[in-house]
Amino acid sequence: MVEYALHLDFLFSSLSDPTRRDILARVSRRELSVSDLVQHYNMSFAAISKHLMVMERAKLIVKRKEGRKQMVSLAPDALKGADEYLEQYRLMWQGRYDKLDALIQ
Amino acid sequence: MVEYALHLDFLFSSLSDPTRRDILARVSRRELSVSDLVQHYNMSFAAISKHLMVMERAKLIVKRKEGRKQMVSLAPDALKGADEYLEQYRLMWQGRYDKLDALIQ
DNA sequence: GTAATATTAAACCAAATGGTTGAATATGCA
């Protein structure tokens, strides 16, 4: 009945929070420690740590231990799953634009 | 601090549920009434009705009244917001593949 | 060894989510 794609569940729900999207943008520019990230937000260390756990489960980020720091960076192919999901619909809406273009010309 | 993009919140959180993704797939093929949709799922009419309200808020679907039926179809540009969000990252990961290609050749 | 730093774990809380059932509201049909 309903297709079972747990990864898409995690991925999209992870992307649905503005703090997490902001974190994603930051770590996509450069690798950052959890402390580095915390400085930019008006919430506790633990809250950011939790957001990072959610993002890790969604395979949006990866962590690498460096001494006592956890360095966070964009996961390889972080958004590939989402992009592949959209692909099927992209054809559809590009099709519509093609039709529109055809009408105009 | 955190960019405010409520539509992306609604859009991604709407996409994070497998039932809603399934509904999206169905109505993208053809316009369907709420009753038509309910038949395919093992949950109450009200539950599906709620899912549709969530999807409407996310502008994934539109409803059109036809007598006592509500006909549901894919919204124009339903996934455009998501696609535009991914766009910035797409350049990034395509960049990586280009680098990889360069290494291989 | 002790203190400071970096992070996670645990317990808690309020609000949101995904479901239920039953009542209310429109619309169509005989």
Add this chain to the structure above:
DNA sequence: TGCATATTCAACCATTTGGTTTAATATTAC
């Protein structure tokens, strides 16, 4: 008119989510 159909609304419930604070665990520095 009265009944059946289609949908939403309202109240409820259990679970998840996004936050808090405090305690625990590593690691580094003195």
